[in-house]
Amino acid sequence: MDKEQKVMxxxxxxxxxxxxxxxxxxxxxxxxxxxxxxxxxVDDGSTDDTRTxxxxxxxxxxxxxxxxxxxxxxxxxxxxxAQGKYIFFMDADDLLAKEILGLCIKSLEANKSxxxxxxxxxxxxxxxxxxxxxxDRTALGSGNIFPLIVKGLTLTPGQFMIAREAIDExxxxxxxxxxxxxxxxxxxLSCSYEFLFINRLFxxxxxxKTMKSFYKNRPDLYDLRxxxxxxxFPDRADEIIRTYITPLTIADWHRSFGFSYGESGDxxxxxxxxxxxxxxxxxxxxxxxxFILRWIPPEIKKQLKNTFIKG
Numbered sequence: 001m002d003k004e005q006k007v008m009x010x011x012x013x014x015x016x017x018x019x020x021x022x023x024x025x026x027x028x029x030x031x032x033x034x035x036x037x038x039x040x041x042v043d044d045g046s047t048d049d050t051r052t053x054x055x056x057x058x059x060x061x062x063x064x065x066x067x068x069x070x071x072x073x074x075x076x077x078x079x080x081x082a083q084g085k086y087i088f089f090m091d092a093d094d095l096l097a098k099e100i101l102g103l104c105i106k107s108l109e110a111n112k113s114x115x116x117x118x119x120x121x122x123x124x125x126x127x128x129x130x131x132x133x134x135x136d137r138t139a140l141g142s143g144n145i146f147p148l149i150v151k152g153l154t155l156t157p158g159q160f161m162i163a164r165e166a167i168d169e170x171x172x173x174x175x176x177x178x179x180x181x182x183x184x185x186x187x188x189l190s191c192s193y194e195f196l197f198i199n200r201l202f203x204x205x206x207x208x209k210t211m212k213s214f215y216k217n218r219p220d221l222y223d224l225r226x227x228x229x230x231x232x233f234p235d236r237a238d239e240i241i242r243t244y245i246t247p248l249t250i251a252d253w254h255r256s257f258g259f260s261y262g263e264s265g266d267x268x269x270x271x272x273x274x275x276x277x278x279x280x281x282x283x284x285x286x287x288x289x290x291f292i293l294r295w296i297p298p299e300i301k302k303q304l305k306n307t308f309i310k311g
């Protein structure tokens with residue numbers, strides 16, 4: 001649905017019981033060097049004091065409440081209220097890097113053929129100091145990134161800006177999906193539009209001990225993603241799977257999930273996914289070494305260290 005555009009950027013933040021961090025998130029947005037924005041917070045059934053915190057911002061933030069339905073429905077609700085030419089999604093506990101919104105607008109307005117701009121992200125564990133020099137250094141670029149998305153490139157909220165017209169063309173998030181609705185949305189977006197890459201850090205992702213993004217009972221990654229490809233591209237799915245989803249790709253998926261679990265402190269799930277990765281593609285010497293060093297008992301590590309030092 002075409003919306004009347006009254007501002008340049010709509011920043012949409014779904015939240016559920018995130019009052020501990022959402023104020024800091026909003027302040028990182030208000031501190032940007034670009035002011036023609038609206039901040040939309042969609043409260044997805046919170047039972048904490050989120051509403052009270054948001055009300056302190058007065059007219060700087062638009063607040064909408066809904067019964068708990070999940071972040072995809074909350075983002076769609078935000079889109080229903082959004083009046084911006086461009087859409088920028090944020091999670092309620094992350095921090096936007098300095099001068100990013102203005103940079104995104106300048107880049108997209110100067111490159112009219114692109115409808116999406118993206119950058120890099122960093123992560124930090126709750127309670128730790130943010131390291132402004134440590135971030136994802138994956139080699140990325142502009143153009144057709146659909147193959148990268150299929151293979152598992154993850155772009156998170158806060159890492160990209162989209163022209164509203166592109167969302168109107170491809171459709172909103174599929175909130176009824178059991179998992180991976182973000183990935184499915186990016187599949188449709190990258191299939192239809194080329195992305196403009198800026199080699200800058202966009203967002204600091206806050207890592208919790210129990211990450212919302214990971215569920216122990218989630219479907220097998222390969223089965224889930226192949227099924228989503230077949231549902232999203234019924235006429236092309238088999239070709240896409242044959243072309244892009246190799247054993248090495250599947251191993252990369254498992255390895256990425258394993259490290260994500262480890263980053264959040266869940267060693268059991270970390271071990272489970274790293275073993276899966278090695279089973280699918282055992283030719284990963286660095287992972288074998290890392291795995292051995294991670295799980296070798298401390299007393300044996302000490303013995304090895306003393307042996308090599310003395311030797």
